[in-house]
Structure formats: C-alpha cells, structure tokens
Amino acid sequence: MTQTRCVRLNGQDDLSIAATDLPAPDRGQVRVAVLAGGICGSDLHYWQEGGIGTIRVREPIILGHEAAGRIRAVGSDVTHLRVGQLVAMNPSHPCGTCDFCKAGLPHHCMAMRFKGSAMYLPHEQGMFRDGITIGAAQCHPLPDTVTPGAAACAEPLAVCLHAANRAEAIAGPLAGKTVLVTGAGPIGALCVAVARLRGAATIIVTDIQDATLAVARRMGADHAVNPVADPDGLAEWQQDKGRVDLVFECSAAASAIRDAVACLRPLGALVQVGVAGPTPLPLNLMVGKEILFAGSHRFDTEFADAVGLIGTGAIDPRPIITATFPMSDAETAFRTAADRARSVKVQLSFAEEETKS
Secondary structure (H helix, E strand, O other), X not given: OOEEEEEEEEEXXXXXXXXXXXXXXXXXXXXXXXXXXXXXXXXXXXXXXXXXXXXXXXXXXXXXXXXXXXXEEEOXXXXXXXXXXXXXXXXXXXXXXXHXXXXXXXXXXXXXXEXXXXXXXXXXXXXXXXXXXXXXXXEEEEOOOOOHHHHOOHHHHHHHHHHHHHHHHHHOOOOOOEEEEEOOOHHHHHHHHHHHHOOOOXXXXXXXXXXXXXXXXXXXXXXXXXXXXXXXXXXXXXXXOOOEEEEEEOOOOHHHHHHHHHHEEEEEEEXXXXXXXXXXXXXXXXXXXXXXXXXXXXOOOHHHHHHHHHHHOOXXXXXXXXXXXXXXXXXXXXXXXXXXXXXXXXXXXXXXXXXXX
C-alpha cells in the first residue's frame, strides 16, 4: 500500500513527521493531496497539554481538522467530483442514525467521528498529511481562483456562521445591531467578518494583543480595544445599563465575559463560542439584565455555506493567516501558533504544490 507523510502527535510536546498508509479510494471516497492545513486551538491543547479537559491523547494521533487540497483519485461511484478540483474537507462524519442525527442535529451526533479528535479510541486520525483518503461527501469544491490557504479556513468560518445562526435564533437578525466580539483570534476575527456581512451597524472587538486586534480591524471591526492598555476603552458601551445588542464571546476568559455582560443592554444576547476550562459567569448581572445566552458548538450545514462565501469572495479569510510553514517545520509552526502576540492563524503547507496563503 502507498504511504504518505503526516504530522503525528506521539504524546504531550512530542510531534514527529511519520509515515502512514494511503489507501486507494473505495466506493464513496476520494483521495486528496492535502495542500494547506490550519493549526487550531484544539491542536495546540493536544500538543501542549496532552488533551483538552477530560479528553486525553491515549495513542499516537495525526492532528489537523482544517484542511484543503486537490482531488487525485475518485471512487468508482463518485460523479460529483473530478480529479484536479480544489476542495475544502469537512472534518465531521456523523453516524446518521442516532437520535440527534435523526432530529436534524448531526453536529450533536452520539457517535461523531471528527478528524484529528482524541474523543474515542481508536482516535480519529486527522488531516495533517500529504495525502488522505476521505468520504466524497466531506469534500466541497471551490474555484481555482481560491488559494488552498483560504480554502482551509472553511472550517473555522463554519464555526462562526453557526454562532451567527445561533445568535439570530435568539436575538433576531444581526442587521443594524451593535455587536461586541471578545477575543480576536481566528474565530473572533471571522465572527467580525460574519457580523459585517450580515449588516451589523457597529462592531467592537477586544483582545489583549494589539497584533490580533489589527487583523480584526482588517476583517471589518469598527473599534478595537485592548483592555490592558486601555482599561476604560469599553466605557462608552457600558453606559445606560449597556449599549451593545449582541456579544460573540470567543475568548472564554472570565474578565472578558464580565466586561461583555457589562456592555450588554437589558435583554441583549451573549453567544458563547470560545471554550476553556471551568469559567465563572457574572450571573447576578446576567439575571438582572435578563441576558439571553446561547452556546455554539461546531457547525452543520454551515460548512457548505462557508465554502460558498469563500468561493464567491463574499468573505476573504486570508488576512487571518499570519504565517505558513512547510510540514517539515511542523514544530516551529506549532510554537509560532502558540505565540498569540504575533499569530492569528498559522497554517502548514503540504505535498505537491507550493501554496500561497
């Protein structure tokens, strides 16, 4: 069987470039030459801490769930994809038969197989490799005018589109609203772009790193506030019981959540997108203001929506890509991605073609 190179995590702080099998595509599958892959916060947690909360890395795992590449072979029954197409790969593979899948909530699937996840044993091997054989239904084509780096941003953009849909479900259309985004990492910056696309009147973003705030401005933020450098930077939006209609909370930092709730008007909405460990909430203030709260977890049909927006140029994610490294320099890439003072989205480049972010 053919083999391909991959980025394998053997344990905490132990990355290596290894070889893994690359089978020929079966029915319903395609083989993709991976060209670009984004390093996510979960990849960093696996590498730095050996897991995320109670989810621990218990065997070697190929990391990566944000990736794009070109189709190199198709299974005998695949007719909607062709060799040579650029595709973004959806890392989600729900079972389709559990109660949540039947209820139209496949992102809550009880047996979800998600690329690069250590949730189950055996672990679901990820997409940081030169080549991968994957379900054709997980591959979404894009025009050749799109770079592989931009295509690989479909997954984080899908997360933000789902968050926006959750927001509109509890608080109505974003159009005309004053929106606060706390945390200007990749998810925060893309939430800014989605809010701008959907017609938000004013977008404020906060972060403790000026470099990431600058990227968020490029993605459409009207105001950027560093609460460390400017402790009173949110004061005007905290007047009169709060002047913000909606918050996308992308940091999971207690101080950011506290500031966000102070900015929200009564009956305003907070959508929690960022995750971390146990985080205290200002419940008294949330109750007193009757704040609407919604969690936002991954995505469903929003992946296809994200691909469409990138494909048409309605959202250009390239400003969030602050560095790209070849797979052979994976450890340098991970260390760069972990340095939030200079990085938003760090990507790896792979196999056959020199990629441009």
